[in-house]
Amino acid sequence: MRVLWFSHFVPYPPTGGVFQRSFNLLREVSKRRAVQLVAFNSLGASKAVVDESSAALKKYCERVEVWEMPITWRRGVRWWVGLAASPFSSVPYNCRCYWSKDLDGRWREVLRGCRESVLHFDSLDLALYFYAAADLPKVLNHHNCESALLRRRGQNDRNPLKKAYLLNQARKLAALEREICPRFEVNVVCSEVDAQALRNHGAGIRTHLVENGVDTEYFRPIEGTEEPDTMIFSGMLNWEPNVEGIRYFVQEIWPLIRRDRPRVRLYLAGRDPLPSISHLQAQDRGIVVVPNPDDMRPWSGRAMVFICPILSGGGTRLKILDAMAMGKPIVSTSIGCEGLRVKNGEHLLVADDPENFAAAVCRLLEETPLRQRLARSGRALVESEYNWEAIGRCLDQAYQSALSTGRVGVLARG
Numbered sequence: 001m002r003v004l005w006f007s008h009f010v011p012y013p014p015t016g017g018v019f020q021r022s023f024n025l026l027r028e029v030s031k032r033r034a035v036q037l038v039a040f041n042s043l044g045a046s047k048a049v050v051d052e053s054s055a056a057l058k059k060y061c062e063r064v065e066v067w068e069m070p071i072t073w074r075r076g077v078r079w080w081v082g083l084a085a086s087p088f089s090s091v092p093y094n095c096r097c098y099w100s101k102d103l104d105g106r107w108r109e110v111l112r113g114c115r116e117s118v119l120h121f122d123s124l125d126l127a128l129y130f131y132a133a134a135d136l137p138k139v140l141n142h143h144n145c146e147s148a149l150l151r152r153r154g155q156n157d158r159n160p161l162k163k164a165y166l167l168n169q170a171r172k173l174a175a176l177e178r179e180i181c182p183r184f185e186v187n188v189v190c191s192e193v194d195a196q197a198l199r200n201h202g203a204g205i206r207t208h209l210v211e212n213g214v215d216t217e218y219f220r221p222i223e224g225t226e227e228p229d230t231m232i233f234s235g236m237l238n239w240e241p242n243v244e245g246i247r248y249f250v251q252e253i254w255p256l257i258r259r260d261r262p263r264v265r266l267y268l269a270g271r272d273p274l275p276s277i278s279h280l281q282a283q284d285r286g287i288v289v290v291p292n293p294d295d296m297r298p299w300s301g302r303a304m305v306f307i308c309p310i311l312s313g314g315g316t317r318l319k320i321l322d323a324m325a326m327g328k329p330i331v332s333t334s335i336g337c338e339g340l341r342v343k344n345g346e347h348l349l350v351a352d353d354p355e356n357f358a359a360a361v362c363r364l365l366e367e368t369p370l371r372q373r374l375a376r377s378g379r380a381l382v383e384s385e386y387n388w389e390a391i392g393r394c395l396d397q398a399y400q401s402a403l404s405t406g407r408v409g410v411l412a413r414g
Contacts, residue, residue: 001403002117003029004110007039008098008125010066012053015296016236016271017318018143021190021212022122028392029120030060033399036117037061038110040098041068065110070100087165091128092172094146099128108132118399124173127180137402139208140184145197147174152312152335153240174201181205185402188395190316191339206405208398213388214321221327221379222301229264229365232303232328234296235319237273237289241312245336249309249357250280250287256358258286261365266307269299300326304371305364308336309357316340320348321386324378329371331360341385347378 005026014023029035037057041050054064089096107129111119119138121130124146130138147170154166181187182204189195195207233249235242246268257264268277269290280287290299300306306323308330316339323330330337330348337348344350349364351357364371 001399002034002036002114003120003399004114004117005029005035005037005039005061005120005122006126006129007037007122009042010039010045010050010053010057011037011122012056017212020318020322021143024213024215024388025210025392025395026057027060028388029395029399031392032396035061036063036065036114038065038067038107041066042098044069044072067103067106069097070103071097087168090172090175092169092176094125094169095127095176098125104129104132111136118402120399121184124176124180127176130180130183134183137405138184139186139188139398139402140181141188141210142194142198143190145177145189145194147171147177148194148197149241149312153244156244156312177201177205185405186398188398193339206401208394208401210394210398211386211391212316212318212321213386213391214318214325214382215388216325216379216383216386219297219322219325221375222297225298225301226304227265227302228304229261230267230303231264231305231307231361231365232267232269232300233307233309234267234269234300234322237268237270237277237291241310242270243274243277244312245308245310245333246277246280248311249307250284252354253309253357253361254284254287256354257361260358260362264365267299267303269293269296296322297326300328303328305361306330307361308332310336321382324348325382327375327379329364329374330378331357331364333357342378342381346374347381348374 007022011019011022011026014020026035050066054066057064111133119133119136121138121140123143124140150166150170150173154163154170157163157166177198178201181198187198187205187207188210189207190212192209195209198205198207233246264286266287267290268287271292273289273291278289281289293299300323306328308317308320310317310333312335317336320330320332320337320340332348332350333352334350337350342348349360351360
């Protein structure tokens with residue numbers, strides 16, 4: 001069995017949640033199957049960067065093909081005109097911006113050479129390419145239940161126009177999930193929470209749990225580097241759930257912590273910070289923004305506490321798993337650690353209002369034995385239950401199931 005992996009981004013380098021998940025799963029698949037990769041350059045990387053990433057991925061894939069976006073993501077007049085017109089289309093904008101007639105023809109050419117493959121669609125964003133592959137065994141990977149993610153974001157947003165737009169797109173995504181997901185042999189999900197959200201759309205949606213994981217050899221505790229009274233948030237600093245969580249923390253929780261511990265420092269480390277995030281360090285000398293770090297580990301190593309004040313989103317947060325692997329005590333909202341097999345007070349502390357979140361952070365900054373106990377139990381959990389090798393075997397089982405179901409389906413149609 002061969003695998004054709006169709007991705008809405010180039011899964012290299014593996015920095016940031018979805019990049020880590022896709023890269024590590026693809027690497028594990030390549031140990032058992034011949035893999036071909038077709039990916040979109042959705043970040044608009046230069047040719048030199050794309051060539052470097054392609055060369056790295058060819059260590060695991062027998063073929064790597066990178067396509068340019070029909071509409072440059074979040075850039076140029078076409079993008080913003082399309083975004084403005086999107087409420088009047090029945091198709092969610094994040095699907096329309098990946099599709100063109102020319103690329104659909106190119107996709108059909110690729111499929112003609114992959115008749116003996118299982119197709120891996122790495123996102124619902126690529127749903128419009130489904131129709132050319134309707135008779136082939138295929139799985140759809142859900143990094144999140146997208147309709148639930150957008151619905152949460154819409155419900156939380158205070159801007160009435162943005163709220164209306166997000167809820168409009170959430171309804172369209174839910175309709176697309178109801179139409180498309182039952183037509184995939186298997187829908188791969190990160191958590192049972194997402195599986196249930198998809199199954200709530202109706203009968204016929206077959207789900208298979210393939211959790212997020214962590215490379216426990218790469219992410220390890222770094223001894224002797226912690227700075228007093230420090231905490232860190234890491235992740236993509238242009239992804240709306242992260243930006244929303246940072247704003248909530250800085251506006252509602254940070255002042256409470258600063259009141260009790262005036263010398264406290266907060267690191268915000270991650271890819272492509274929005275201007276609103278970059279400006280935070282000019283507004284407060286206790287906040288340090290670390291844009292595009294080459295290696296996140298030294299910055300995590302500096303911090304005494306890892307925070308995850310996420311209010312919306314889906315899937316499971318790889319940042320939590322990475323932090324536990326590095327032996328970092330964590331304070332998270334319930335949504336921030338949703339879907340992970342963690343227990344409040346054993347692996348991390350959970351707080352869902354500003355006062356309790358601030359109190360939990362201050363407690364960890366103060367109590368060394370508590371920090372050490374949470375660090376040990378978190379590290380033990382990821383070592384035993386969240387290693388990529390075992391998770392890769394789960395994905396291979398999903399492919400086997402898709403292949404069996406797909407063959408039955410083709411025979412039935414015949």
